[in-house]
Every structure is written in structure tokens, then in C-alpha cells.
Amino acid sequence: MTELLQPRAIGTSPARLDGPAKVAGTAPYAFDHPVASPLYVYPVQAAVARAHVTGIDTAAAEALAGVVKVITHQNAPRLASDENKELWILQSDEIHFRGQIIAASVADTPEIARQAADLVRVRYAEQAHDVELRADREDLFAPEHVNPTYPAATDDGDVDAALAAAEVTVDETYTTPTEHNNPMEPHATIAIWENGELTLYDSTQGVHTVRDSLAPLFGVDAAHVHVVAPYVGGGFGSKGTTHAHNALAVLAAQAVPGRPVKLALTRQQMFSLVGYRTPTIQRVRLAADRQGRLTAIVHEVVEQTSRIKEFAEQTAVATRIMYAAPNRRTAHRLAALDVPVPSWMRAPGEAPGMYALEAAMDELAAGCGIDPIELRVRNEPDIDPESGRPWSGRNLVGCLREGARRFGWERRDPRPGTRRRDGWLVGVGVASSTYPAFSIPGSRASVRYGQDQRYVVRIGAADIGTGTWTALSQIAADALGCPLEAIHLEIGDTALPTASVEGGSSGINCWGSAIVAAARAFRARHGADPADGAEIEAGMPENPDAEQFAIHSFGAQFAEVHVHADTGEIRVPRMLGVFSAGRIVNPRLARSQFIGGMTMGLSMALHEHSVVDPRFGHVVNHDLAGYHIAANADVGDLDAVWLDESDPHGNPMGTRGIGEIGIVGAAAAIANAAYNATGIRVRDLPLTPDKFLA
């Protein structure tokens, strides 16, 4: 068990330390960094989904005044490694998906670069492409593992016998569409290649991740790659790994040594170049007795990956730990298609998977005629059914009970389609939420005393709008036993000690642990009254409890849904999330994280849908007018609260991570409420008005 910090700054709500600079517009985002006489890159994208480039005419583009260079596979510098095929651009004539980068212009202004790109003429030898995911495909395969390293399939007990013998069963298929991350700040990079040194100002969830990805790609030592990202306008997973545009910016910089090269993707380009969530087809089967005690849980997922790089979303993984049942099976099968590379998006795995499982649980509650909360309580496992380990702290029931009390659940009428108010059908729904406490090894931090009697705390962490600047300062203050004002934090730079990626809701856990380790080492070495310039660096220690306990957060999501009887319009006037997520570092920022996640869940439930036209092979509604995310008017009275607790088995702060749990289960709560309102079970997201029209 780790020694817990005594919380003093932790648990208070200082406003974002980066807030004033952001409001004043002085916080530099990637594209904002001032560089001398930059050039601008604009990609040319494939207009077909599978082909060979047989000719590429750049004459008109190169003739344009202000164009410095047009890069194609014929003249691009050779990359050193093809291990990551997503980044291996402009190296061959092959086209693997529509929208792939097949050339790029480099010019004096962004406008000239864009015009030049338009002037590049490409001839293709087209081949038949295949972008359609269906459950009856014959080429589905089981991946070796699902993201990040879970087994692709599990099978315990005898589910077939349990299903055959069950008094009540549910056997339904739920689907979620392709979805795109769409952070507010489009992906942008400035690359400078000078005297064998590469500097990148990037919009990323991890500067060291970018460095460690690009160094081998370009065959340079990581020590010669310098990545800077102090402020990032959202990522939602799409900036957690490097993408083709990063490689393009560096290729362009190589072509014009010494000149800074700026690249900002357009919103449309983001729909084929920076990752997305795979569509999912999920068959869920539940078997139970009449009292709702589960005897079998089966969750089988069909999803897609790209032909050039495998990413297998861990859609059914949360199902493995959620409920007690002696017979359990999960499986993932993939189709490798002529599509862009899918990747992390907003609680990959848990978000789509818990939609299906928790919608199925609602159907089981209806089938057994028992309350959906009571159903979940009856299936509460004493230990983690998957690992057999004790929970570090599982308080799903506490979340459900507290939520029921606050939400007014006792007023729920279980009969669907029976309440009407001013032309709107009214219903309420509930769903469970969960997210694992991920820990990524390797983060380090340093503490130095001296600058104006302050402690300079350094770590290459990222703040993608989540509040890292503030929360890490609070942790550092408590770890050093000093006031918050005595902390000077530096993050977002590979010149700082190594930090893991901001992903899997693991940032505070990993970076906070490294900072606490450095602070404790600093006090042990330099005492309470350190000399000017005293400094120490330390790494995040191993957590022996990680192998002893199942460490997961849980939550309960409640929604009230109105569906218009005439038009099918669906509104969510009220949502409540109750979370059990360990200690909360900063309640103000945490609430923002939770309700932000719940808003994403709402958006997933009602709106988000990347429409792929199989004839062309690309997302045709590829802008924010066509790809709907929830607008302000869609978000009603949204509230998030949490149980007052601290997890003693994860890290010295007692936290478990709150970045993603807010989204998990939200879509199911809304779908379940829509059923309660209308009596219509919509099993295919998003829940658009047409699906409720008689």
C-alpha cells in the first residue's frame, strides 16, 4: 500500500492557472508559436479508396509564384522505418484509403499552398475497394489482442448451457456508427529541421510520445528531437498518437532545411487523417432467473480496422468485470478494410461497449419485471470476476443509490410510453459506468528550489484542456508541503523529464506519482529548508498493489428524455452522473471533466455519426455542419457529483483518473430513458427523430 498524501491543496478548487492566458489569447497553441519566415504545407489527398498512382503532374503547382516545392512519393525523402504504416507516407504509389496523403505543396503562404495542392493532377489505376462492415462478412478475424493489451476473447463456464436453461434471456444486437473525435483545435504542427535537430511545435497529448514515434521514423536519435506543446485545444484521443500529418510536416521540413514549416489540417481533412472510432456491431446475450440473477453474459463484437495498421477497440472488455455471472464469454472480431486507421476516441472500448451492455441490462430488467437499479444490485460481484482479485474499492451500488435519491428515481413509472407533457413523451433511464485505473510506466519529474523561493516542478506532461496545469501544481504543493503559490510548474516539452501520454485517463495517476516521488526524494535529500538550486529527479515508482487489486472506477448515469409525439424530436432536459473515482484533486475541474464526458455521451447518443458512402469510401458529412455534435441547446440540466473517497491502492494521491468515465454509460442511460418514454427500443445509435416516428 502506498503512503497517501495529506490533502491540503488537493481537494480545493483553485481556478485554472492557465485560464487568464487562454482568455487573453496569450497562451500559444501549436500553430501560434512565433517562428521566423515560415513556409506552409498543404496535403493532396487521394480521391479514390484503393489504387496505384500512375501519374502525378505537379507542373502547374510548381509554376505558381510562391510555391517552394511539391512533394510526392517520387521525390520525398526516404523514411527509415515502415513499422507504423500510418506514418509511412509518400514512400510508394499505393493508395490504401480515400483521403490518404499522396502529395503536398510547400509555399510562402497558406493560401498559395492550398491553391498549389488543388493544381496537382493525379492519375490512378483504381482497384475495387471495400469499406463496408457487416457481421456476416466471411473475412472477420480475431485479433491477437485488443487495445491496449487485453486478450481478444474470454470464455468462462458454459454459456450455451446457461442460455438454454435460463428462465429469462436477452439476445439483441446493438450498433454504434463510425465517430470522429473532433477536438476544437484542429491538428497542427510546426516543424523545423536544422543541423540534424528536429523541433516540433505540435498539438499533442504527449510530447515524448511524438518524439519516440518520429525519431525512428526519420532515423534520428530521440535526443535530437525536441517537441513542444504547452497548450492543446482538446484531443479526445486523436492527439494521443502521431498521425500522417506529423510525418508530412517533418518530411516537408527536411526538404527545406532551416525553414520552419507550418501545417494545420482543415476540419474536413481530420475525417480521414487523425483517427476515429470504429463502427461496432455488438451482440449481447444475457441469461437470468426470474429474480434477475445473471447466469450468463455473452458480448460479441464485430468492428473494423484498416488494412495498413491494426487497431482493435476493446469494446467488450468492460463487460468482463461488470457483473457476477458464472458463465461469461466475450469476443472481438475485425474486418480489415480500405479505410483510414481507427484509433483512440473518448473512452475507447468502454464508451461503445457499455452502451450495448447497459442497454441490454435495461431490456433484462424489463423482461424480469424488476427495477433496473435493483437488477444491477443483485448482480454485484464481490470480487473482480475476470481477475479474481479483490476490488480496490467498488462502489457501483453506492453510486446507483445516491443517484436514485438525488434524481428522484422512486417517481419512475416503469410502464413505457405512458407519460405525456405538452406533446412530449417523458421517460427516465439509468445505466452503470466504469473505467479502469490505467497506469503507464516511465514518467519522471524533477523538483528544484530557488526561483523566487519557489519550487520549480518539471515534467513533460500535457494539458489538453483538462486542467493538468492546475491539478499537478496542487499535487506538487501537497507533496512538498508548501502553498500552491510556491509551485512553479513546467510541462509540455521534451526538454523536461519524460512523461507518459495523456491517455486512458492516466495522466494524474502517472504524472502525479512521479511528482510525489520527486518531492519525497527532494525532502529526503534536501530537507525542509533547502539551499538555493537544490534539485532532484525521480521516477514514478512501481505500484505493488496493482497486481493485488482490481482498480476500477464506477458510476451511475441517470437521464430524463422527452420525445415529441408528432415529430420524434428527442431532448434530454436532465442528466445526473454519480461517480466513485477515488480522491478528487480539484472539484471545480473535476466537475467540468465529468459533465464534459457526459455531454460527449449525450452527443454520442443523439447525434454523432460519420456517414461513410461505400461507393466512394469516405465520410461524406465531413464537417461540423454535417457531423453533428451536441450544441448548447441540446445540453440541459447536467450535473455530476461523486462519492467522497480515496483509493489507497492506486497511487499516493488516492486518485483513479476521471478523464473518460463521464462518457461511459451516458448513451445507454439516454437510450433506456427513450424506451421508457416511448416504448420503442432503438438499438442503433444515434437516436435520431426518424427512429421514433410512427
Add this chain to the structure above:
Amino acid sequence: MSPFEYERAADAASAVARVAGRPGAAFLGAGTNLVDHMKLGVASPDLLVDVTRLPFDKIEPLPQGGVRIGAGVRNSDLAADPTVRRDYPVLAQALLAGASGQLRNLATTAGNLLQRTRCVYFQDVTTPCNKRASGSGCSAIGGYTRDHAILGASEHCVATHPSDMAVALAALDATVIVLGVTGARRVALVDFYRLPGDAPQRDTALAHGDLITAVELPALPLAGNSAYRKVRDRASYAFALVSVAAALSVESGVVREARMALGGVAHKPWRAHRAEAALRGAPASEESFRRAAEAELADARPLRDNAFKVSMARNTMVAVLRDLAREERR
């Protein structure tokens, strides 16, 4: 995106002469639609003649009743105008149902009328589109057609007109005042827009160089009891799946007069003449509202993804008429 020249128009006549005399020229209003198209390569004008400083920014009463709306009046200002709010609430409601606050602050009356379809294939130069590149084919047919037409489409184009304001204007018998090289002329709004037929590249009856200077609304007492209802995939900032603009006058339980137009269902704001005829003299009942709606939709031809629009349009028409009839009784 291609380079272009920019000029600010000194007066309307010279602006018309300038654009009419140059095939690649275009008028620039707020640019909320045109500038997007220039970035996307959908439009590549070589000259933009900025008409936003011309003196077309007034909303004035007409001597014979009704109101004249300058072409340059911003959507937000028009929606907030007390006369419009009192005498033509359907217009104010339609304006406020469109776009976002920021866009409405910028967008002009004429620009709103002339915005082009949001068909995803029209906006994507990597796909065929007869409206954008005449004769290249229609990608929407056989493709993604959730937002597309159920009335009046052709084998060449199934796009819808995106404006909310124009739907209200269609119901209100508006007239578009146009200045061309040969002088000014008046075009009824219902004749201003075209159905796609075999020339979907043409949205309106305007010739190259024609400049809209104003829109006139006639005095229309029944418009005092009017409403706009927009059904869309999210609560704001989305184009209509279906919208209904309607005005209703009921006397002793009988419909005396009705005006109705539909949005989101056709290449143009769809004036519901058949429904109006069915309503006139009918009892103001749910039954006649439904019959009128069904008469209007009798020729609906839904596409792969938009069969729901038929029942959605029917239900929305009935709901709007029901609300207006209830208002009349108060």
C-alpha cells in the same frame, strides 16, 4: 482556392454592370456561404464585388401596406424588427431557427435567399454533382440522402434548399426586387426558385449580374397568426429535416384562409398550394388538417434514407395548424 480580385461597389447600377460584364464575377454579401465554397473549390470567382455597403439596410413600411426589407438587412436585425415580429411572426421565428447567432448577425436577406444546397456531394469536389459540375452525375441518388428532397426532385438532382427564412417568405407571398442590366423587375418568391429539372446548376430565376435589392411583403392580416416549426437532428444549429411555415385564419370553427410552405423537402421552399386549397372552407379540425397535409404530400417520392420525411412533414403540418387554430380561439 483560387486568387480573386475584390472591389467595393460604389452603387447598385455599377455593381450590376461590373458583375454582368464579367462571367467569373460574383457579388459578395456577408460571404457566410460563398467564402466557404471558395475554400472548398465549389466556387472560384475571379472578382468579388462587395455590395454590403450599398444603401439596402432598411426595413420600411410600404404605402399600400406591407413592408420592404432591404437586401442588406442582417438576419438578426430582421428577426428583431418590431413590425416583423407583430405582423409576420412566422418570419421572425424562421430567421431565429436558422444558423447560429454569429452567422445571423452577419448574414444578409439577399444572401440568405441565395445560399446554396448543403448536399454533402455538392460541397465535395471529389464527387460528381450536376449542380456543381453540370452533366457529371448526381452522387446523392444511390447515396446518403437523409437531408434530401421528397417533392419536385428530378433524376438529375435531389438536393434541398437550406434556407428557413425563404420558407416563411414563400408562405407570405413575398416578392423579390431584382436589379438587372436592363433595369429593375419584380419576381414572386414562389417563382424565384426553380425545381432542378434537367438544369440543377441553376437555383433561381436570376441571370448572371442580377442583384437583389429588396424583398417586399404584402399586407397580410392572417400572418398575424402565423408560426414556423423546424424539425432537425439537434436542437439548434442544424438544417431542417422538415420545416413548416404557416398562417391561419379561422372563423366560427371554419378555416377562412391559410398560407403554408414547407422547408427541407424540395429544391425550393415548397409552397403548399394543395394543402391551402384543401383547408379553405374546411372545419378547423385535426381531421381536415391531416387531409390537407396528406393532399400536399400525395406526390412525395422519398429516397433511400428519407422515407421518414413524409410522416414527419405530415405530422408537423398538422401540429402547426393545430397550434394556430388554438391561438385563433384565444
